[in-house]
Amino acid sequence: xxxxxxxxxxxDHPTDATLTPLRTQPGDVVCIMxxxxxxxxxxxxxxxxxxxxxxxxxxxxxxxxxxxxxDSDGMIIKRRGFRLDPAILxxxxxxxxxxxxxxxxxxxxxxxx
Numbered sequence: 001x002x003x004x005x006x007x008x009x010x011x012d013h014p015t016d017a018t019l020t021p022l023r024t025q026p027g028d029v030v031c032i033m034x035x036x037x038x039x040x041x042x043x044x045x046x047x048x049x050x051x052x053x054x055x056x057x058x059x060x061x062x063x064x065x066x067x068x069x070x071d072s073d074g075m076i077i078k079r080r081g082f083r084l085d086p087a088i089l090x091x092x093x094x095x096x097x098x099x100x101x102x103x104x105x106x107x108x109x110x111x112x113x
Contacts, residue, residue: 001035002054002062004105006084009048022076027083027110029065050089050098057102065109078112085110 007028013019024030030049033039039051054062069078088094088108 002057002059003033003035003037003039004052004054004062004065005030005033005039005043006050006052006089007048008050008086008089011048021078024079025083027086027089028080028112029062029084032059032062032066034059052097052105053099054102054105055099061102062105065105069112080112082109083112084108 007024007030008026011020011023011025013023039049043049044051065080065082065084067081068076069081071077084105085108094108
């Protein structure tokens with residue numbers, strides 16, 4: 001089973017707005033961990049993340065959710081190329097969801113503008 005750590009709070013750079021695209025934003029999958037991983041109490045309780053279990057799915061099957069967007073020189077220009085739609089993550093159906101299928105995740109995955 002894959003476990004997604006999804007950012008739900010804004011993460012703007014504190015002093016340089018041009019660096020904000022290099023930071024994870026609401027809807028971005030911060031990391032994908034395996035079934036045995038236990039997120040720390042600080043991670044679980046800080047209010048910046050939502051954790052979603054995806055049973056029957058390996059970490060590699062969702063790897064596109066953590067890929068960066070690079071320029072032709074290999075420099076990161078966006079932290080993520082895809083995110084889970086923040087509007088859907090916050091709607092009534094998804095707001096309390098802690099388990100989803102790979103298909104459900106796919107249905108709310110959008111390209112980062």
